Amino acid sequence: QQKVQQSPESLTVSEGAMASLNCTFSDRSSDNFRWYRQHSGKGLEVLVSIFSDGEKEEGSFTAHLNRASLHVFLHIREPQPSDSALYLCAVRDTNAYKVIFGKGTHLHVLP
Amino acid sequence: GGIITQTPKFLIGQEGQKLTLKCQQNFNHDTMYWYRQDSGKGLRLIYYSITENDLQKGDLSEGYDASREKKSSFSLTVTSAQKNEMAVFLCASSISGDQDTQYFGPGTRLLVL
Numbered sequence: 456q457q458k459v460q461q462s463p464e465s466l467t468v469s470e471g472a473m474a475s476l477n478c479t480f481s482d483r484s485s486d487n488f489r490w491y492r493q494h495s496g497k498g499l500e501v502l503v504s505i506f507s508d509g510e511k512e513e514g515s516f517t518a519h520l521n522r523a524s525l526h527v528f529l530h531i532r533e534p535q536p537s538d539s540a541l542y543l544c545a546v547r548d549t550n551a552y553k554v555i556f557g558k559g560t561h562l563h564v565l566p
Numbered sequence: 567g568g569i570i571t572q573t574p575k576f577l578i579g580q581e582g583q584k585l586t587l588k589c590q591q592n593f594n595h596d597t598m599y600w601y602r603q604d605s606g607k608g609l610r611l612i613y614y615s616i617t618e619n620d621l622q623k624g625d626l627s628e629g630y631d632a633s634r635e636k637k638s639s640f641s642l643t644v645t646s647a648q649k650n651e652m653a654v655f656l657c658a659s660s661i662s663g664d665q666d667t668q669y670f671g672p673g674t675r676l677l678v679l
Contacts (some may be wrong), residue, residue, distance in 0.1 A: 491665065491670075496672075496673075497672055497673075498570070498656060498671050498672040498673055499658075499668075499670040500670075501658065501667050501668075501669070503668060526634045530616035543608070543609070545668075552597065552616065552622065553611060553614075553624070554611075554616055554668065556601075556609040557608055558606060558607065558608040559608060
């Protein structure tokens with residue numbers, strides 16, 4: 456089964472400064488990766504999905520996948536205080552119905 | 567667009583009690599999921615259902631039952647609540663299981679006294 460780890464656990468940035476979050480996984484055979492965001496007390500909101508090596512942009516969110524190095528990054532361009540939330544990396548397991556989530560990165564954006 | 571509704575939003579139970587959580591989706595999605603979210607542990611899959619009346623165990627199914635009564639609804643039962651248990655239960659759905667995005671409900675917050 457895929458193992459998914461995220462770093463850092465917590466990240467504080469100033470409004471407008473790029474935020475970069477890291478996710479590592481254990482099995483490079485997966486071709487299905489997503490980043491979700493969860494505001495406090497809310498459900499998960501999908502930000503960006505990526506299925507092949509390279510970059511995928513959705514608004515101010517860019518995912519960068521490198522399966523050879525077992526990394527998928529999320530870059531947030533010009534984050535706002537409203538982007539303060541828990542960010543979760545999700546990797547599809549070899550069982551196609553199962554998704555393995557990382558523990559998340561808490562992002563704090565200071566005004 | 568669609569929406570996933572979870573009831574109740576908050577659930578306070580007693581040790582040993584059987585507790586039922588409900589989830590409804592109007593996406594017309596085939597596959598539905600129940601996850602448990604604990605602080606510091608991420609999301610863990612409890613049960614999923616590929617279609618109406620189907621049930622598949624996840625990694626954390628012990629201590630839980632589930633029921634997919636119809637395509638739009640998926641319920642989860644905590645068979646015997648554990649004292650001081652505190653977690654968020656998240657329901658999700660997807661068009662099918664393979665490759666598709668999972669859409670999540672707002673969660674049910676459980677506290678066992």
